[in-house]
Every structure is written in C-alpha cells, then in structure tokens.
Amino acid sequence: MRGVVRTFQVGDQTVRALDGVDLDIEAGEYVSIMGPSGSGKSTMLNLIGLLDRPTDGLYALAGQDVTALDDDQRARVRGERIGFIFQAFHLVPRLTAAENVELPLTLAGIAPAERRRRVARALEAVGLTDRAHHVPAQLSGGQRQRVAIARATVTEPAVLLADEPTGNLDRASGHDVVRVLEDLNARGITLIVVTHDAEMGGRARRRIRMVDGRIAEDARA
Amino acid sequence: MTAADTLRFAFRALTGFRVRTALMLLAMSIGVAAVVLLTSLGEAARTYVTGEFAALGTNLLIVIPGRSETTGGAPPVTGATARDLTIEDAVALGRSPQVALIAPLTVGETALSAGTRSRNAVVMGTTHEMETVRHLTVERGRFLPPGDPSRASAVAVLGATLADELFGARDPLGAQVRLGDRRFRVVGVLARQGQSLGTNMDEAVFIPVASAQALFNTPSLFRILVQAADRDAVAPAERDLLRILRERHEGEEDVTVITQGSVLGAFDRILRALTYAVAGIAAISLFVAGILVMNVMLVAVSQRTAEIGLLRALGASSGRVRALFLTEAALLSLLGAVLGVAIGVGGGLAVSAMVPALDLTPPAWAVAAAVGIALTTGTLFALLPARRAAALDPVEALAPR
Numbered sequence: 001m002r003g004v005v006r007t008f009q010v011g012d013q014t015v016r017a018l019d020g021v022d023l024d025i026e027a028g029e030y031v032s033i034m035g036p037s038g039s040g041k042s043t044m045l046n047l048i049g050l051l052d053r054p055t056d057g058l059y060a061l062a063g064q065d066v067t068a069l070d071d072d073q074r075a076r077v078r079g080e081r082i083g084f085i086f087q088a089f090h091l092v093p094r095l096t097a098a099e100n101v102e103l104p105l106t107l108a109g110i111a112p113a114e115r116r117r118r119v120a121r122a123l124e125a126v127g128l129t130d131r132a133h134h135v136p137a138q139l140s141g142g143q144r145q146r147v148a149i150a151r152a153t154v155t156e157p158a159v160l161l162a163d164e165p166t167g168n169l170d171r172a173s174g175h176d177v178v179r180v181l182e183d184l185n186a187r188g189i190t191l192i193v194v195t196h197d198a199e200m201g202g203r204a205r206r207r208i209r210m211v212d213g214r215i216a217e218d219a220r221a
Numbered sequence: 222m223t224a225a226d227t228l229r230f231a232f233r234a235l236t237g238f239r240v241r242t243a244l245m246l247l248a249m250s251i252g253v254a255a256v257v258l259l260t261s262l263g264e265a266a267r268t269y270v271t272g273e274f275a276a277l278g279t280n281l282l283i284v285i286p287g288r289s290e291t292t293g294g295a296p297p298v299t300g301a302t303a304r305d306l307t308i309e310d311a312v313a314l315g316r317s318p319q320v321a322l323i324a325p326l327t328v329g330e331t332a333l334s335a336g337t338r339s340r341n342a343v344v345m346g347t348t349h350e351m352e353t354v355r356h357l358t359v360e361r362g363r364f365l366p367p368g369d370p371s372r373a374s375a376v377a378v379l380g381a382t383l384a385d386e387l388f389g390a391r392d393p394l395g396a397q398v399r400l401g402d403r404r405f406r407v408v409g410v411l412a413r414q415g416q417s418l419g420t421n422m423d424e425a426v427f428i429p430v431a432s433a434q435a436l437f438n439t440p441s442l443f444r445i446l447v448q449a450a451d452r453d454a455v456a457p458a459e460r461d462l463l464r465i466l467r468e469r470h471e472g473e474e475d476v477t478v479i480t481q482g483s484v485l486g487a488f489d490r491i492l493r494a495l496t497y498a499v500a501g502i503a504a505i506s507l508f509v510a511g512i513l514v515m516n517v518m519l520v521a522v523s524q525r526t527a528e529i530g531l532l533r534a535l536g537a538s539s540g541r542v543r544a545l546f547l548t549e550a551a552l553l554s555l556l557g558a559v560l561g562v563a564i565g566v567g568g569g570l571a572v573s574a575m576v577p578a579l580d581l582t583p584p585a586w587a588v589a590a591a592v593g594i595a596l597t598t599g600t601l602f603a604l605l606p607a608r609r610a611a612a613l614d615p616v617e618a619l620a621p622r
C-alpha cells in the first residue's frame with residue numbers, strides 16, 4: 001500500500017478513516033493490527049480484502065495493481081485469494097455447517113464432487129467433521145467460528161483476514177480459534193488479525209499499532 | 222456459479238423462510254387460479270351460447286319484415302310502414318336456386334283445449350319444412366304434412382309439455398283439440414326440445430300457416446326461415462332473398478335478412494371479448510401479487526443484509542447477488558403459478574363433475590397467459606429489491622448492528 005487514504009462523508013463532515021498508509025506485507029506473514037476503537041483497523045482490513053476501495057493511493061496484491069479493478073474482477077480476486085473471518089461469524093442460519101463451508105466453492109462454480117471433497121477436508125481441519133450437518137443455531141460460538149474458518153480456507157486463499165475473530169468468544173474457545181489460525185499460518189497462509197486482545201496481538205510475529213488512521217508502530221518479533 | 226447451483230440456492234432460501242414463502246405462494250396461486258377459473262367460465266358461456274345458436278338449424282337465414290336501420294342515414298320518407306311478408310313472398314323465395322327449404326312462420330297466442338282441459342299456448346303457423354329447417358324431432362305421429370302452404374288444413378302438432386298437460390297418459394294422436402273456435406286433429410307430438418333462445422318449443426302447438434293466418438285474422442308472416450342449399454350458398458342466398466323481395470315490393474328494400482353465421486359470429490365475438498375482459502380483471506390480482514412479491518422481497522433484502530455482504534465477501538459480484546434474488550422471485554412465481562393452475566383446473570373439474578352441463582376445462586391460452594403473467598410480474602416486481610440487494614455496500618452490509 002502506498003499513500004492509501006480512505007475518507008467517509010458523514011453529514012457535512014469528512015472522516016479520514018485512513019490517512020496516508022504505507023504498508024508492505026510479505027506472503028506468509030503473521031500480522032496483528034491493534035489500536036483504539038475508530039483508528040481505522042477494520043477499514044484497512046476491508047481495503048486489503050478488496051471489499052472496499054481507497055479514496056486515494058495505490059494497492060497492489062501479489063504484485064498486481066488491484067486499485068482499478070471493476071466489480072466482477074474484484075469479486076473474483078476475493079473468491080480466489082482472500083478468506084474473511086468476522087467477529088459476528090456471519091454464517092447463513094438456514095444452511096448447515098457443510099453447506100456454509102461449501103458456499104464460496106459454489107459461487108466459484110466448482111463441480112459438486114470436488115466441492116464435497118474439499119468441504120470434508122476443511123471441516124476436518126477445524127475438527128468439526130461430526131457437526132457437518134448441524135445448522136449454526138445448534139453450534140456453540142467457538143464451533144461457529146471454526147465453521148467460518150473452514151469456509152474462509154476451503155478455497156485455499158493466500159491471505160486470511162480476521163476482524164476480531166475472538167471478540168464474541170469465551171477464553172477457551174478463543175484459544176482454540178487462535179490455534180487453528182496459527183496452524184494455517186504455519187502452513188504458509190498470510191494471516192492478518194485485527195484484535196483488541198493484547199495477548200492475542202502479542203502472539204503475532206509482526207505487530208502494527210494504528211492511531212487516527214495512521215500506522216503508529218510497526219514492530220517485528 | 223452454475224445455473225443449477227443458483228436455483229438450488231434460491232430454493233433453499235424459499236424453504237428457509239416458510240411462512241413468507243407460503244404467503245407469497247398463496248397470493249400468486251390465487252391470482253393464477255382466478256385467471257384460469259374465470260376464463261374457463263367465460264369459455265363455457267361462449268361454447269354454450271354458440272352451441273345453442275348452431276343448434277337452431279343448418280345454413281339458416283331469417284327474413285324479418287322491416288328494415289333495421291343499423292347503418293344510420295335518414296329514415297324512409299315515403300312508405301314509412303314496412304310492407305308485410307306474405308305466403309306468396311315465401312313461395313317466391315323458394316324458387317331461388319340458392320335456397321333448399323323455406324319455412325314461413327306466423328306466431329300468435331291463444332287458448333288450446335282438449336276436452337275439459339285448457340291452457341294458453343304459443344301457436345306457430347308454419348309448413349312441413351319447419352321440421353327440417355329448425356331441427357325438430359317428432360316423437361309420435363308426424364309433423365305437418367307437405368302441401369301448398371296457402372291451403373289451410375285442420376291438423377296440429379303438439380309440443381311435449383302441451384301434450385302432457387292436455388292428455389296426460391292418454392294418446393293424443395287422432396284426438397281433437399280446439400284453438401279459439403276452431404277444431405284441429407292432432408297428427409303428431411314433438412319430442413322434448415327444451416328452451417331454445419327464448420322460445421320454448423315444448424309449449425307450442427304447430428298448425429299450417431294458412432290456418433294460423435285465418436285464426437289470427439292476418440295476412441302477414443312473423444318471419445320466413447330459409448335454409449340455404451349449402452354452406453357456400455348462404456351469402457348468395459342472402460343477396461337473392463333481398464333481390465327477390467325488392468322486386469316483389471316495388472323496388473323497396475323493406476326486409477331484414479339475418480344469417481345464422483353472422484349472429485353466431487357476433488355472439489362469439491361478444492362472449493370472447495367478455496372472457497378477455499374477465500381474464501384481464503383477474504390478472505389484476507396477479508398484479509397485486511406482484512406488488513406483494515416486491516414488498517416481501519424488499520423485507521427479505523433488509524433482513525438478509527448480512528448474508529448479502531457475506532456473499533460479496535465470499536466472491537459474489539453485485540450482478541451475482543442480483544441474479545440470486547431474481548431467481549428466488551422467479552422460482553417463487555413459477556411455483557405459485559403451478560399451484561394456481563392446479564387449483565384452477567382442479568376447481569374447474571370439480572365444478573364440471575357436479576354440474577355436467579358446465580364444461581369448465583380452461584383454454585390452453587388462458588393457462589399459458591396466467592403462468593406467463595405470474596412469471597413476468599413476479600420477476601419484474603423483484604427487479605427493484607434485487608437491484609437494492611446488488612447495490613448494497615458489502616462493508617456496510619457486514620457491519621454489526
């Protein structure tokens with residue numbers, strides 16, 4: 001990212017959620033982003049995940065300038081290279097765990113047989129094979145977030161973006177989730193985690209601190 | 222995403238919101254069923270009336286005294302009263318090569334009695350040919366005998382109801398009946414004919430036309446029924462009839478000829494138009510169902526905002542989101558239409574089973590139109606909600622609320 005600015009118009013006021021960010025993240029890194037509420041962490045994650053566009057500046061993903069891609073192209077890049085994990089899990093309540101995990105593969109147009117194989121593998125990786133046919137309401141918070149992780153990783157993305165993934169979980173399930181994420185990172189996936197939890201943030205090899213839409217600190221272990 | 226997967230996703234969404242889906246299916250199917258049932262009714266009415274009219278006779282033309290001024294223009298200044306039609310007119314018409322049969326008709330009403338029983342009867346003065354021209358069926362004896370139409374003769378043919386009421390179980394054949402102060406011998410009894418365009422043949426008594434004219438003391442005819450030689454002869458026969466009568470009436474065109482075909486066509490057109498009108502009114506309920514679909518889909522979009530944001534995050538473009546919601550609405554409309562056709566056709570069959578005279582088989586065009594309109598309105602009205610879903614900003618859609 002070079003000189004990335006993202007402003008929001010709130011009434012007649014312009015809020016600078018990101019105010020000139022320069023940032024390079026290498027493939028396979030484990031990055032935590034911390035900082036006070038409203039400092040622009042989520043905005044940055046959304047830009048990295050191509051859910052949002054910068055108002056100004058340049059963003060290249062895997063060497064390709066993605067700032068100017070159109071809606072269809074951005075959707076494809078999201079589907080192929082990015083996995084999202086949200087604080088609120090965002091599982092589709094009427095679909096079973098397996099169907100939720102299957103969703104990105106379906107959207108990508110992958111054949112049903114291949115989908116089933118990959119869904120089974122992804123659920124096994126998060127230890128939820130026996131919960132495949134449960135709907136989210138029948139799962140605990142930790143299990144739901146693990147389903148969401150399986151869904152985010154089933155497409156084998158290069159980057160995993162997690163916005164406060166443990167924010168809605170108790171300590172024990174939070175630990176489970178962090179362990180699963182770190183396992184994935186150990187196998188090469190780039191992991192970027194926004195968190196309020198100092199302990200979780202401290203585990204990352206690279207720790208970014210944001211204040212008022214700028215990077216205030218960028219520390220490597 | 223493949224078409225099959227899109228359909229499956231839409232179907233899961235429909236089964237995932239059962240109450241909502243059931244309500245919309247109900248609205249859609251009521252609209253479709255209304256179109257199907259009402260057009261079936263209209264069609265049934267049309268076939269009934271045109272069938273009734275076709276049963277009047279074959280290649281039938283009717284000559285009526287007086288000119289019907291349907292085309293406007295000034296009324297005739299001289300000879301304003303139309304000349305009467307006479308038996309001689311009828312005989313002259315019979316000479317046209319286009320004409321197969323002629324049946325003059327004089328109609329009156331008077332008391333008919335046999336022994337001590339008496340009742341009012343419609344008297345039809347006519348000739349032997351009437352039996353063929355009007356497709357009458359004789360049950361016992363025979364119809365009026367052939368012969369010179371200008372010769373009176375004291376014979377009568379009774380309608381079925383009259384025969385029953387005057388003679389009960391006794392055989393009327395050969396018996397004497399009185400019409401006014403004249404006596405007639407019963408030579409035949411008609412089979413039950415039923416009501417036919419306002420005239421109940423079962424309550425009529427048929428006597429020779431000359432006898433009827435004497436009875437009612439009139440030289441004129443009520444009308445002349447003409448059967449053309451064949452189907453192609455109807456139009457030339459009409460011209461012939463008018464020409465012959467013009468010549469006989471000193472060049473004045475003072476009669477009206479109506480052909481069975483033209484009346485049949487008019488009825489057919491009117492009733493068809495009526496069916497379309499009724500179908501159109503019923504289609505309004507489909508429009509209402511479309512509006513309902515729009516509202517429910519709008520609610521669905523706001524309820525499923527997070528889901529929409531999620532789909533975007535998982536690699537769906539805004540176009541894909543729009544397609545998903547449109548598919549959902551189209552699928553819903555299709556299911557509603559199928560259900561509605563089932564209800565409409567089933568209801569029609571049920572009514573037909575209870576009232577065999579009423580054939581409520583819906584016309585194929587009505588079924589096709591109802592399904593088409595349901596699909597189109599359902600999808601059109603879903604355009605707005607689907608566009609709204611597609612236009613959602615994924616970040617805001619995913620933001621916790």
Ligand SMILES: Nc1ncnc2c1ncn2[C@@H]1O[C@H](COP(=O)(O)OP(=O)(O)O)[C@@H](O)[C@H]1O
Nearest residue numbers: 008010015017036037038039040041042043044
């Ligand atoms: N869609 C939006 N509309 C208006 N303002 C927004 C929007 N999204 C974020 N902001 C503002 O941008 C700033 C950064 O927000 P955010 O990135 O969510 O912060 P964080 O995740 O660090 O708490 C905040 O001041 C927030 O109010």
Ligand SMILES: [Mg+2]
Nearest residue numbers: 038041042043
């Ligand atoms: Mg945030």
